Amino acid sequence: MLVDSHCHIEGPEFDEDRLEVLARAEAAGIVRMLCIGTGDWKRRSMQEAIRLAEQSERVDTSVGVHPHDAGWYDNSVEAEVLRLVRHPKVVGWGEIGLDYHTLHADRETQLRVFQRQLALAYQWRLPVIVHSRKAGEDTLRLLTQARRLSNAGVMHCYGGGWEMARACLDLGFFISFAGNVTFKNATDLQEVARRVPADRLLVETDSPYLAPVPVRGRRNEPVYLRHVTRFLSELRREPCARLEQASAENYFLLFKSGREPEP
Ligand SMILES: [Zn+2]
Numbered sequence: 001m002l003v004d005s006h007c008h009i010e011g012p013e014f015d016e017d018r019l020e021v022l023a024r025a026e027a028a029g030i031v032r033m034l035c036i037g038t039g040d041w042k043r044r045s046m047q048e049a050i051r052l053a054e055q056s057e058r059v060d061t062s063v064g065v066h067p068h069d070a071g072w073y074d075n076s077v078e079a080e081v082l083r084l085v086r087h088p089k090v091v092g093w094g095e096i097g098l099d100y101h102t103l104h105a106d107r108e109t110q111l112r113v114f115q116r117q118l119a120l121a122y123q124w125r126l127p128v129i130v131h132s133r134k135a136g137e138d139t140l141r142l143l144t145q146a147r148r149l150s151n152a153g154v155m156h157c158y159g160g161g162w163e164m165a166r167a168c169l170d171l172g173f174f175i176s177f178a179g180n181v182t183f184k185n186a187t188d189l190q191e192v193a194r195r196v197p198a199d200r201l202l203v204e205t206d207s208p209y210l211a212p213v214p215v216r217g218r219r220n221e222p223v224y225l226r227h228v229t230r231f232l233s234e235l236r237r238e239p240c241a242r243l244e245q246a247s248a249e250n251y252f253l254l255f256k257s258g259r260e261p262e263p
């Protein structure tokens with residue numbers, strides 16, 4: 001049993017073969033995929049992700065405005081997110097957060113939009129899916145201000161150090177690892193992945209990005225998640241089946257999205 005806790009398979013990268021991608025995932029034992037809405041208005045990401053979730057019982061979805069798209073955020077965008085969040089297949093709020101690496105929106109805007117959505121997510125009692133890149137300090141500050149200790153959310157595609165990871169764990173967050181943990185130069189990240197407790201660990205592909213070794217550089221897809229779990233099981237000296245089972249149970253606990261569909 002395996003769950004991909006973060007992917008973007010609603011996007012145009014999968015327009016040619018989306019059904020085959022889902023079939024390959026199913027054949028590989030991936031019982032659930034969380035297809036993330038990002039608030040990318042041109043791509044209608046949230047609407048497309050919901051549409052996909054309606055078509056497949058193995059797909060959950062989320063709504064929220066990504067830090068890259070924070071510049072779009074206004075009252076009408078918020079109204080649309082609040083309309084979509086009522087959909088029964090929406091299990092989380094995100095991805096939201098801060099990205100100081102590319103700065104598609106300026107820091108002030110990102111901070112304002114992140115803070116606003118944290119408040120809304122907590123109002124809706126939804127776990128948050130947090131994207132944080134080169135913004136550890138500010139991310140932690142806002143998460144601490146919005147403190148809510150049970151099932152707070154997930155730090156997706158984790159890329160920070162152990163100190164930050166521990167602070168997130170203390171705030172009730174789960175830590176999710178993606179293909180970048182398999183990269184040769186990711187020794188600091190691997191050290192974090194070795195130390196995160198098994199009951200707080202999630203795995204993801206972030207498809208179509210960040211394909212793991214040995215398919216690095218290709219378009220990523222959920223079926224490649226096994227490369228990540230195999231790598232983590234060796235790193236953590238833990239049977240792969242147990243790690244996969246635990247991370248899947250963590251997913252269902254965090255997102256309360258019920259059990260895997262009947263075979
Ligand atoms: Zn992200």
Ligand SMILES: [Zn+2]
Pocket residue numbers: 006007008036095206
């Ligand atoms: Zn993402």
